[in-house]
Amino acid sequence: MSRSEATPIAPTRVGPEPTISRPGGIGQSERRPDGVPKVTGEFEYASDMWLDGTLFGATLRSPHPHARIWSIEISEAEAIPGVYAVLTHEDVPGRKVYGMEIPDQPVLAWDRIRYQGEPIAIVAADHPETARRALEKIAIDYEVLDPLADAEEAMRENAPKLHLSGNVLNHVHIKHGDGDAVEADVVVRGEYEIGMQDQAFLGPESGLAVPDGEGGVDLYIATQWLHVDQDQLVESLGLSPEMVRLTLSGVGGAFGGREDLSMQIHACMLALHTERPVKIVYDREESFYGHVHRHPAKMRYEHGATRDGKLVYVKARTVLDGGAYASSSPAVCSNAARFAIGPYECPNALIDSYVVYTNNPPCGAMRGFGAVQTCFAHESQMDKLAGALGMDPVEFRVKNAMTTGSTMPTGQRVEGPTPVAELLERVKAMPMPEAAGDGPRDLRELPGGVSNTTHGEGVTRGVGYAVGFKNVGFAEGFDDYATARVRLSVTDDGPLVEVHTAAAEVGQGLVTVQAQIAHTELGVERISVLPADTRVGSAGSTSASRQTYMTGGAVKMACEAVRERLFERVKEEFGESPNSLSLEDGSVVSGDRMVASLMDLLDGEDIEETVVHRHVETFPLDANGQGDADMQYAFSAHRAVVDVDTELGLVRVVELATAQDVGKALNPQAVEGQIEGGTAQGLGLALLEEIQVRDGKILNASFTDYLLPTILDMPPVKMDILELADPNAPYGLRGIGEPPNISTPPAIVAALRDATGRELPRIPVRPEQIAGVATQPPRRSPQAGGGYADIGDIRDRSET
């Protein structure tokens, strides 16, 4: 991509400001305080930061997915005027590998390349263009190797090992009840596949590292989890945690793609080496290579049911392509196992989930991970089974729906409200969109739109349903916690609550919710949410639908601790029992009687409390996949209505309807926004979005070729939000971010099958599959072919 920047002369701009607002309490649709700078263009994204003397970083990446490196020659690049540093693996001061769960990924590759786009060298120069030109002068002697680009192939015993530990990165086995050793009246089988989705956050990766002159560094970064970044930086930079300080800068969306490191270590290395601030900004193409994606998966399922429609057993085998490095693959693999059969009661299950190293792009976290993949499979199976039984698909699901007290395949008892049947019944009961009239139709309401491909002829309507679920928060014994510091003071403008956490606002609205919680708990109008940084303890990741629950819960607890100390002060000064006191409008009151104003109580003596919020303990799975691994489950159901041009395979999603239990909507407008946005990403996965990878190489690393849902693709969303309080959760709330894009794709595909009668076993569904003119023969139909291979361990299969 040719791009010519002038030498930046923009004013110095670095570091976020506190976000001050006067919100109402929880349960109200408060406007987001960060919405103010966001609509005026004053919000500082990571890519907006400048400091005098800043150098610009660039990254040399491998063009080959699999290669050996024999030599790296940098002297010619170093000699270019304006180049301040050219660094390679030799310059990594500490641990030369990194990774969130398993440190298996080189900071800069040394002897082997495992994916296309793997970083090898980094450059800092006085101009971005100079830095990029210097990359071209780095000479690498590669021995190009055949890529191992197929996950099933990589699992074979004789496959070349990409890592010393072997290619199977994780295998989770669950045996529930009698496993598959049971008979059923009706059996259906299916094989399903899901492509590689990209998070496609709109603001590409960016960060600014500023050396402190004493050997330490400050990093301003768009990320999802400051402390896990810091942990990895400390290791690879060989510095103490005090010397590596991180501050969250404006984040242009995340969706899982910022949970792993991108340029964090690189920018810090260059800054420490040059003793100058170093900024790295990826462009869109580099962004496709610079972060992990959603795991593609192949899923083979067998369901057995009684003639009257009760599930008897499920066998499921999922193979996830983890790509070159571990990232969060072990957790994704476990999710794909735990949520393999969906939110249903089933007495027997045999589940095997694998995640495998290949030379494909590394895959990791994306919204709903593990559950998105398997939901497409189990919901496709539920429709197939309903069809085989002659039952209505919703009725069949309702009949098998999980309820409070149901048992997961892991043996875990499902606690709290579990409205699976209710969600399905609610989406079914919502009014249907109007059927097309007899007269001429507006082209914009037809598949193909103003391309004028049909006037209604050949267009069929279909309706489909799906329900999905996933855990909230980190599972399987992970010590999942969030820290919050709350300070109550009085300034010239009156009482002020300052909330300080390290939780990443990535657009979801956490800043608003933190302020609403502080207002609710302390009765103070003016709330300042301080920039998130590592000066306060970890908040954990902005992922797993956990941040309102975990950090919101921590803010609530910290406010309670502040309140307790305030009431002790009231007791000492006024002899009032804390039990009778409450806080309203900046005063301590007892019933209707004002006891003291905060102005008087706090004069010069601020109250500050820091608390850590942990959710209930979870446990790892045993060898049979048994264990209370999860903290909370979140459920949603979708109904999709589609119009399909069956000749051309073009689709128009007419409407999406959804019902979701959110426990308690702290900010209803933001909840709706999350559900609508998640639904849009689900639509993208069902119909549009796939990173095309051939022989380990990405073919469509741009928004020209990677198709995102536009405003024309996305229909109106009807919504029914339930608030069934979870007794264990702060305010009864339930995580909300992920369920919408778990249940959307299978609902859309079910509607397409309803309209076309085609099997459609792979998403995203392409027009040629709908029209039945796929250039590749359609995948073998397990039912028609009858040659369905046994769901055994793949290693057994590979020997035959």
Added chain:
Amino acid sequence: MRRIQMTVDGKPHVADVEPRLLLIHHLRENLGIGGTQVGCDTSNCGACTVLMDGESVKSCTVLAVQADGREVTTVQGIAENGNWHPMQTAFHEQHGLQCGYCTPGMIMASISLLKENPNPSEDEIREGLEGNVCRCTGYENIIKAVQQAAGQTQGTPAATS
């Protein structure tokens, strides 16, 4: 290098630029007007949308020299005397943004849309904003925001921050 002169958000700017320099980079890096973002570099996402002589353009597909003698308006230049443009108010009140990265471009495209069609139907709003991608909102609240700015609906009763 070529000398160009343009008015940006009401202020005149003269600069010597390379003919290949894109308008978005001129705005962000030469002039320090950084409220407009770059999302894709390939004119697909619309985050960089600004008005040139009142018409919306994707500033990653316009050369700075093409804006010579023109009037450029960014999201930072639409408030008047400290009062927000109704479109800014509407995006804030209707929760028409989450991460906000698309917002500067989305607001400018919406202003351009209402200029051409002050009372658009929902279909017309969709058609008008087709070139601007939002990854967070699912577009529902963006449509509501445009409807509010067009005077078709009222703002939400939520308290202002």
